[in-house]
Amino acid sequence: MLFLSQLLALIRKELLAILKDPSSRTLLFAPALMQALLFGYGATYDLTHAPFAVLDQSRSAASTEIVARLEGTGVFHRIATLENTSQIAGQIESGDALLVLQFQPDFAAKLAGGAEAPVQVILDGRNSSTAGLASAYVSSIVAGYNADQGATTPLTIVRRAWFNPNFESRWNLMPALIASLSMLQTLMLAALSVAREREQGTFDQLLVTPLTPTQILIGKALPSILVGLLQSTIIFLIIRYWFGIPMNGQVWLMYLGLVTFTTAAVGLGLSISAIALTMQQAMLYTFIVIMPLMLLSGLLTPVQNMPEILQWATYANPLRFGIDLVRRVYLEGATLREVSFDFIPLLAVAAVTLPLAAWLFRHRLS
Amino acid sequence: MTGFTVTAEDLRRTFDDADVGEVVAVDGLSMRVREGELTALVGPDGAGKTTLMRMFAGLLKPQSGRLSVLGIDVAQDPQSVQDRISYMPQRFGLYEDLSVQENLDLYADLHGVPMDQRQERFGRMLEMTDMARFTERPAGKLSGGMKQKLGLACTLVRSPDLLLLDEPSVGVDPLSRRDLWKIVQQLVDDEGLSVIVSTAYMDEAERCAQVFVMDKGRLLADGSPAELTARAKELTFTALPPPGVPARELQARLIDARDLVIDAMPQAGNVRFIKQPDAGDADLRQLLDGIETEARTEELEDAFMMLLRAQDKDAPAGPAPEAANTQRPATDDKPVIVVRDLVRTFGDFTAVASTSFDVARGEIFGLLGPNGAGKTTTFRMLCGLLPATSGHLEVAGRDLRTARAQARARIGYVAQKFALYGNLSIRKNLEFFGGAYGLRGRALKARINEVVAQFDLDPAAQSGQLPAGFKQRLAMATGLLHQPEILFLDEPTSGIDPLARRAFWRTITALAGTGVTIIITTHFMEEAEYCDRIAIQDAGEMLIIGTPKQVRARAGDGAGQTMNDAFIAVVEQHRENSRSRQVAA
Amino acid sequence: MSGSGFASRLVALTRKETRQMLRDRSNLVVGLLLPLVLILLFGYGLSFDVTDARIAVVLEDSSPITLNAVAGLAGTDYLSPIWLHSMPEAEAMIRAGDADAILRVPAEFTANLAQGRGTLQLILNGVDSNTAQTIEGYATGAITNALQHLADRQDTRFTGSGVTVIARTWFNEANNSTWFLVPGLIVLVMTLIGAFLTSLLIAREWERGTLESLFVTPVRPLELVLSKLAPYLIIGAIDLIMCLLAARYLFEVPMRGSLWLVILSSMLYLLVSLGLGLWISGTTRNQFAASQMALLLSFMPAMMLSGFVFDLRNVPAVVQVISQALPATHFMSVIKTLFLAGNYWPTVLRGLVILSLYAALLIWATHRTLAKKLD
CATH class of the missing domain: 3.40.50.300 (P-loop containing nucleotide triphosphate hydrolases)
Structure with a gap:
């Protein structure tokens, strides 16, 4: 009872210290909101406005039809019609056109003769993933054209995509933001919480009270966890209702995952905080930790594409499993049993960092 | 030009x-x-x-x-x-x-x-x-x-x-x-x-x-x-308390009588005071109750206090705690703090070298010394914030560093620079520290109201924006909220103006009167006069422990000498000795 | 005061900043070690290139033709097939995250194929749309190839007539994602020094009260700004060299433009990045706020909105406007062009002009925040 009432006093103070100031309140929630919106629109691998140029030396019905089909997708839009091959380089080099479609003069003749009639596609490869996508897109449009013209197709591969039928990369990226954006600030908040008190001298004042290290730990961790969950919720709501990405899984399970993940992140932050002597150190250490966590999390590129050694290293990265958990519960509707493995590394990180932080409170002095 | x-x-x-x-x-x-x-x-x-x-x-x-x-x-x-x-x-x-x-x-x-x-x-x-x-x-x-x-x-x-x-x-x-x-x-x-x-x-x-x-x-x-000092002409006296009466008791009595006395300060076992220009002789005599007084030469400080008091008539002279709350049996003569052969080193640097002393219940114990002498290190070890390298240490019967958390509830701590949560209001600060000490509900509210009244604080004020004097009062209120037996104060008067310092010491002397033990460090040597005993440290070594009078006596030729002079003399004698010892070795 | 006063004060202040930078080890960790870690992580850790994607192959028909057709899946580095016999088993693997795709060969496949209407079913986990689409491409290609070989041997015509696509990717023929990530890394590293190191510099002096003492000397605000830039320009230059060496020798990214232009534009952007950090620092006067601002205004946008991984051609107009306002976006396009396309002057010149304007603007703005006033 006394334990709880002391703890409550500490939690109330920590929350007040975070939320009292209008500017720090803004700093906590506005960036999450802004980034969720901005990255929701900006962070996409999908082709939406792919500019292209055409060099049609065949001037045939077939070439016109193919260009029309390309434009008809709404994904490609023609920005230029070229007259000769020397103009191609300028279009690509300047980055004005993502691709140039070239029909040679004998294109129509070959096609009519039943031979293979090649279309040249020149792509700007400075962004390899866009180039790859655009190339695949053009191929599928051309295949569609062939099929409609009654060309023989001995083999058909029927493709069906689960969980994200239209291959929208936003669907993949945004749920990952629920975990990663909130981690950025919770980690920082936790990392600064003890370092700030040390710098201002209030930590000594705290240590001479009858509060136990466990109480201080819980009192410091809970408010950061709450802020993290609140940020996650803001991002979750934006994704669910603003961007309308359907949620297939259980909300409670996602939150169970988020609580575990945020606790692990806060544990990491508090350990940094307990090691750092000044706020400046705490901030720099946080940056140093955050960068690899973000890069090795599967946020931008899949963990599977990494070399084996790095894949092993990601087991210590709570963000990897936080993102995996949220993505799979949100998009795939995974059950607790299916994602149970993700909890193990998260719990392990929390189980190491939290006691470490508590021990450091009293043993990292002067 | x-x-x-x-x-x-x-x-x-x-x-x-x-x-x-x-x-x-x-x-x-x-x-x-x-x-x-x-x-x-x-x-x-x-x-x-x-x-x-x-x-x-x-x-x-x-x-x-x-x-x-x-x-x-x-x-x-x-x-x-x-x-x-x-x-x-x-x-x-x-x-x-x-x-x-x-x-x-x-x-x-x-x-x-x-x-x-x-x-x-x-x-x-x-x-x-x-x-x-x-x-x-x-x-x-x-x-x-x-x-x-x-x-x-x-x-x-x-x-x-x-x-x-x-x-x-x-x-x-x-x-x-x-x-x-x-x-x-x-x-x-x-x-x-x-x-x-x-x-x-x-x-x-x-x-x-x-x-x-x-x-x-x-x-x-x-x-x-000289022109300014002249304002206090013929208003300045020294009161000589009879043997057995501590100077600070008489000082408290005088400074509380605001109609008659502008200011009072203990000095060299006596009390120097300034009387109000319009104070009646009869009233003054009644206040002094037969205690002998001598006229003394006025000083600039007297004139300064007069000027300020005239500006600031309503300021409380010194918030006194209600005696009933903290009264404890004074019969217990076991020392509250026991320190034996305490040593603290940082690498090959010795911050505190083999220090021993006792502090009795209800005593005001002053820890003095030049910057870097090891005062703060000693202080932090006593509070359990720093482990001792070797030696024995007991505060209220325990080593606070290893004691269970509840043992810490018996001490109060006022840190250097008054560590408070600057962006919280005074009330929130008090509520937090009260809660941390296990006070809750009505008891907490009652204690907060008491200390707010006692230290004349505005509970809604943002604590980070208070002037230094008020920060100090809030820090004191925080340290006393849970009515500790022992109060640790680390340079509580640094950067505080003389008026606020008077009020502060009035509180301290009243607290000591109710049996609270006070450990204090300060750079204002005249404040050592309020202490029962003082200890002077330099370069980690304890140079002298004793009553202010004994220290002054040790420093050499007695009369008229201020505590400041005595302090400098003690430290310099010691440095001289150790230098010659080094040379000899 | 004469010009020599300016020079000697600048030298004195620069010496002071350099010493401070060198004495605080965390500066060096962030300034030199972190970029090194990033180089390795980016080069090796980040990749869009799918390798060993796990594809569950459900063989409901196991005729020799079928086996031949799917054998092609095992022949590529990109895919790693798992052979199964029932769909529920395969579906469970996708749900458990143990497989990325299912290729189902229906029981009547051989018979249908003989009649020229063979159908295979490919089920993809679409969550990671990039990977899914890449797998689709590889799987389709591998099977079509295998069947082609088969047809060639039996001397039957397999491919149909019609239009074929011959794609040629310029600048990055192998479509290797490292080639476009590594030049972008230079942008990130240059941004990082500004965001994480210089953003603390002025704020720290405000917090510690050292500026008040410095103000009441003959020092001019511009001297303070320049002296704070100098040591970090050197750190940035070292990082640049590390990045260039890694790009050349570790990741073998070609550099088709001029090295001097790469260095010039990088140093110019470094100046912008440091200037932005200093300006944030001088405006906030508070280390915590400065670091948060720097993270939100400088680093995160440079990572997400500069065209580093996400192609700006795909984003809505509003986001376009925001990204065009970022200096990082302009440097990103210059550096990618210089590395992969060559000295394409219109892009390079435009970028250099914009960066110079930013540098001048930020240094001027920072110098204003150091006007010798306390209010």
Whole structure:
């Protein structure tokens, strides 16, 4: 009872210290909101406005039809019609056109003769993933054209995509933001919480009270966890209702995952905080930790594409499993049993960092 | 040349505050400061001294009025002024990661001091500050007093046309303070330097040719120390308490009688006081109740207290705690604090060397010593914040470092610089610390109301924006919220004006009266007079423990000697001895 | 004060900043070690290139033709097939995250194929759309190839007539993602020094009160700004060299433009990045706020909105406008062009002009924040 009432006093103070100031309140929630919106629109691998140029030396019905089909997708839009091959380089080099479609003069003749009639596609490869996508897109449009013209197709591969039928990369990226954006600030908040008190001298004042290290730990961790969950919720709501990405899984399970993940992140932050002597150190250490966590999390590129050694290293990265958990519960509707493995590394990180932080409170002095 | 370094006419400067609105820092102030002299600005917290200094230095623009420094209109052309003056802000910006020499070089380069003059100047500065041995040491590793001396040396790398010093001696021990003044005095004598210094120490103001007394942004009085001192003429006395009555008890009685007595202070076992000019002889005699008094020569401090008291009639003399709350049996004669052979080393540096002492219940125990003497280390070990390297340590029967958490509920702690949560209100701070000590519900509310009333605090005020005096009161209220048996106070009066210090000590003496044990460190040696016993530490060693009287006696020839002199004598004797011992060995 | 006063004060201040930078080890960790870690992580850790994607192959028909057709899946580095016999088993693997795709060969496949209407079913986990689409491409290609070989041997015509696509990717023929990530890394590293190191510099001096003492000397605000830039320009230059060496020798990214232009534009952007950090620092006067601002205004946008991984051609107009306002976006396009496309002057010149304007603007703005006033 006394334990709880002391703890409550500490939690109330920590929350007040975070939320009292209008500017720090803004700093906590506005960036999450802004980034969720901005990255929701900006962070996409999908082709939406792919500019292209055409060099049609065949001037045939077939070439016109193919260009029309390309434009008809709404994904490609023609920005230029070229007259000769020397103009191609300028279009690509300047980055004005993502691709140039070239029909040679004998294109129509070959096609009519039943031979293979090649279309040249020149792509700007400075962004390899866009180039790859655009190339695949053009191929599928051309295949569609062939099929409609009654060309023989001995083999058909029927493709069906689960969980994200239209291959929208936003669907993949945004749920990952629920975990990663909130981690950025919770980690920082936790990392600064003890370092700030040390710098201002209030930590000594705290240590001479009858509060136990466990109480201080819980009192410091809970408010950061709450802020993290609140940020996650803001991002979750934006994704669910603003961007309308359907949620297939259980909300409670996602939150169970988020609580575990945020606790692990806060544990990491508090350990940094307990090691750092000044706020400046705490901030720099946080940056140093955050960068690899973000890069090795599967946020931008899949963990599977990494070399084996790095894949092993990601087991210590709570963000990897936080993102995996949220993505799979949100998009795939995974059950607790299916994602149970993700909890193990998260719990392990929390189980190491939290006691470490508590021990450091009293043993990292002067 | 006009003969005046600074001419101010009707200066006014306000600041916008989010909570309070407009705050007037300097309010229609006019003054003229003569050239080639030492000039002092004195006044309580919030008098506007720092704002004024910053306006002189061209860092703040006055909103109205005219200000000319060295004949230049500062508001128009601050850079020309800054090229010619030197300014030492309250917290001098030393680069803590640079060495002493590198800090000096930087400022010499910035002021464009030619190389040939530089060596001579550095040599002199280092010699005067006694820092020639430490030139390679990072400034951050220096003690507080040394930092301040280095700050002064950095401002004086060249001879300026005007030197501005903003409270140069806050938090500085008596020895360093003496060194600082020696440097300034020497430059005034040798080079005819013009100096303006703001200070809370009256003995420093007394050295100046001209003193300006400020309060709430206005000028209360000005003149030479002698002219100002004359205001207290024939009002100053010393009361001699009968044997067995502690001076601080008599002092408490006198200072509480505000109609009759302006101010009272214990000194050398006696009590010096100033009577109200209109106090009736009969009333005074009744108050003194047969205690003998002698007239004494008035001092600048007396005049200063008179000026301030006249301004500030309603301020509480000193909040006294209700005796009933904290009354404890005084019969228990077991010591509350036992320290035996306490040692603390950091690497190969010995911060505290084999220290032993006891403190009895209800005692006021003062821990004194120069900056870096090991006071704070000793203090932190007692509070359980730092493990001892070796030795035995008991506070209320336990070592707080290893004791269970609840044992800490029996002590109260007021940290240096009053560590409080600056962005929380006073009430929230109290609620938090009360909660941390396990108070809750109605009991907590009742205690908060008590301490708020006792220390005259406004519970809604933001604690980070309080003036130093109020921060100190809040820190005290926080430390006493859970009615501890032992109260630890680390330099609680540093940077606090004399008025607030009187109030503070009134509370302390009242607390001791109810059986609370007080451990306190301070740089104001006259405050040692309030203590039952004091201990002086230097370089980690305990030099002397005893009553203020015994310490003064040990220091040598008795009468008229202040505690400040005694302290310096004790420390210097010790340093002399250990040096000769080293030579012998 | 004469010009020589300016020079000697600048030298003194620069010496001071350099010493401070060198004495605080965390500066060096962030300034030199972190970029090194990033180089390795980016080069090795980040990749869009799918390798060993797990594809569950459900063989409901196991005729020799079928086996031949799917054998092609095992022949590529990109895919790693798992052979199964029932759909529920395969579906469970996708749900458990143990497989990325299912290729189902229906029981009547051989018979249908003989009649020229063979159908295979490919089920993809679409969550990671990039990977899914890549797998689709590889799987389709592998099977079509295998069947082609088969047809060639039996001398039957397999491919139909019609239009074929011959794609040629310029600048990055192998479509290797490292080639476009590594030049972008230079942008990130240059941004990082500004965001994480210089953003603390002025704020720290405000917090520690050292500026007040410095103000009342003959020092001019511009000297303070320049002296704070100098040491970090050197750190940035070292990082640049590390990045270039890694790009050349570790990741073998070609550099088709001029090395001097790469260095010039990188140093110019470094100046912008440091200037932005200093300006944030001088405006906030508070280390915590400065670091948060720097993270939100400088680093995160440079990572997400500069065209580093996400192609700006795909984003809505509003986001376009925001990304065009970022100096990082302009440097990103210059550096990618210089590395992969060559000295394409219109892009390079435009970028250099914009970066120079930013550098001048930020240094001017920072210098304003250091006007010698305390209010």
